[in-house]
Amino acid sequence: MPLRSALYSQRGLVTTLIALLGCGFLATSLLSYYASRASIRDNIVNTELPLTSDTVYSEIQKDLVRPILISSMMARDTFMRDWVMAGEREPGQMTRYLNEVMTHYGAYTAFFVSNSSLTYYQAKGVLKKIAVDEPRDAWYFRVRDMATPYEINVDLDMANQDSLTFFINYKVYDYANQFIGAAGVGLTVDAVIKLIDTYQQRYQRSVYFVDTTGRLVLTGADGGPQGARAGQSLHDLESLKDLLAKLPKPHSGSYEYSAQGQEHFLNVRFIPELNWYLFVDKREDSALGEIRQSLYLNLLICLIVTLIVLALLNRVVNRYQRRIETQATLDSLTDLPNRRGFDLLAAQALHEAQREPKPLAAMLLDLDHFKRLNDTYGHLAGDKVLAGFSRDLESCLRQSDIICRWGGEEFIVLLKDTDGQDGLMIAEKIRTRIEEQRYDYQGQTLQITVSIGLTTLQPDDTLHSLLSRADQAMYRAKQTGRNRTCVEMPHSSYE
Numbered sequence: 001m002p003l004r005s006a007l008y009s010q011r012g013l014v015t016t017l018i019a020l021l022g023c024g025f026l027a028t029s030l031l032s033y034y035a036s037r038a039s040i041r042d043n044i045v046n047t048e049l050p051l052t053s054d055t056v057y058s059e060i061q062k063d064l065v066r067p068i069l070i071s072s073m074m075a076r077d078t079f080m081r082d083w084v085m086a087g088e089r090e091p092g093q094m095t096r097y098l099n100e101v102m103t104h105y106g107a108y109t110a111f112f113v114s115n116s117s118l119t120y121y122q123a124k125g126v127l128k129k130i131a132v133d134e135p136r137d138a139w140y141f142r143v144r145d146m147a148t149p150y151e152i153n154v155d156l157d158m159a160n161q162d163s164l165t166f167f168i169n170y171k172v173y174d175y176a177n178q179f180i181g182a183a184g185v186g187l188t189v190d191a192v193i194k195l196i197d198t199y200q201q202r203y204q205r206s207v208y209f210v211d212t213t214g215r216l217v218l219t220g221a222d223g224g225p226q227g228a229r230a231g232q233s234l235h236d237l238e239s240l241k242d243l244l245a246k247l248p249k250p251h252s253g254s255y256e257y258s259a260q261g262q263e264h265f266l267n268v269r270f271i272p273e274l275n276w277y278l279f280v281d282k283r284e285d286s287a288l289g290e291i292r293q294s295l296y297l298n299l300l301i302c303l304i305v306t307l308i309v310l311a312l313l314n315r316v317v318n319r320y321q322r323r324i325e326t327q328a329t330l331d332s333l334t335d336l337p338n339r340r341g342f343d344l345l346a347a348q349a350l351h352e353a354q355r356e357p358k359p360l361a362a363m364l365l366d367l368d369h370f371k372r373l374n375d376t377y378g379h380l381a382g383d384k385v386l387a388g389f390s391r392d393l394e395s396c397l398r399q400s401d402i403i404c405r406w407g408g409e410e411f412i413v414l415l416k417d418t419d420g421q422d423g424l425m426i427a428e429k430i431r432t433r434i435e436e437q438r439y440d441y442q443g444q445t446l447q448i449t450v451s452i453g454l455t456t457l458q459p460d461d462t463l464h465s466l467l468s469r470a471d472q473a474m475y476r477a478k479q480t481g482r483n484r485t486c487v488e489m490p491h492s493s494y495e
Contacts, residue, residue: 025302342404361423
């Protein structure tokens with residue numbers, strides 16, 4: 001039975017159930033959504049963004065560890081120290097060494113500056129002599145005088161068309177721990193931009209770097225806030241131009257601002273190694289998008305649960321409807337159709353027989369002296385005989401024949417495709433079988449006989465007229481001695 005038809009008669013119950021389930025699920029989902037929405041801002045500002053900023057900072061340090069290790073290896077390489085202490089003869093040896101480092105480790109550039117000769121060696125050869133009064137050489141003298149063993153510096157690479165490069169500048173000492181120069185490798189800013197894009201994809205945040213003057217120095221491939229590119233100042237961005245006065249130096253901080261109708265949450269962290277600020281930016285709608293997806297998922301689950309409940313309800317309703325229909329059309333003692341069930345089956349059988357046309361025989365059967373059996377042995381004994389008689393009756397008939405317990409000890413049989421002669425043979429077969437049958441009840445053997453009235457369908461018959469003739473024939477069988485079959489035809493009768 002389709003879902004609609006199965007539940008149509010129970011539409012009041014279904015409507016109420018859907019309303020209760022829908023309202024309950026919707027209220028729960030919306031309360032959960034608004035509770036999450038109310039707490040999301042506090043979570044982003046106080047936990048999520050600071051944690052992401054710390055994680056990105058750790059990732060930056062990790063991604064710079066490899067070039068730092070390469071630079072450290074160069075500073076402690078015995079060849080480099082021996083070559084410098086031997087008087088820097090054959091510069092080609094140093095050039096080949098730096099080229100090997102750059103090629104083997106995939107660095108963008110590799111260099112060494114000698115403190116004794118102030119010569120700048122690079123993988124392509126001798127680059128230049130450095131000077132104290134040259135502004136572009138100030139990095140070397142800063143490295144020479146610093147207390148830490150190395151620094152990370154962003155500068156123009158003179159050996160590569162002044163490309164903006166991350167340099168790892170490592171101090172080199174001889175075996176007596178005397179400073180003899182600075183060595184290291186460089187990473188292109190493009191490589192760092194790829195790292196920024198990786199961070200943004202991994203953490204679903206905008207990540208960019210700003211120097212202490214408020215100028216964007218590094219962004220991802222798609223730019224920084226509102227698509228701004230490196231070199232632009234925060235002063236040029238309407239939503240961020242007032243932020244410079246609030247920048248914490250060198251402390252971290254969290255801020256909120258609006259841009260193009262969207263609320264943004266911003267975490268700022270100062271990176272002392274680069275003397276830059278790390279900006280981690282998250283739009284509010286992206287955060288709410290996650291809980292909206294959760295809301296939609298909850299609503300989808302609620303819909304699925306509701307459909308499952310309706311399907312189960314449909315199954316239960318179907319089951320009970322079939323049970324009620326069965327109880328309404330079947331006799332509980334014999335499991336044969338009762339009068340209501342017979343009316344449905346008989347009407348269809350008559351229609352088919354009159355449409356073809358085909359012969360149809362009807363029998364009315366009545367157990368002889370059944371009241372006396374009940375009075376003598378009790379109603380349970382009578383029920384035992386009725387149930388046994390029903391099984392024996394079915395065994396004498398075809399699957400297509402219609403059997404009905406008409407009431408009490410009376411039964412009706414419709415024999416499809418059966419004329420009067422064949423019907424009489426079947427009736428006698430039934431009568432003989434019942435006469436020979438014995439039924440056991442509490443150690444006693446019970447016997448019963450049956451009187452049968454037989455008739456056949458005529459062209460102008462109705463179900464009522466057909467059964468009336470069968471009843472008249474059965475009455476004659478009773479009146480003429482029982483345990484016999486009588487046949488009743490229109491305008492004639494015979495035994």
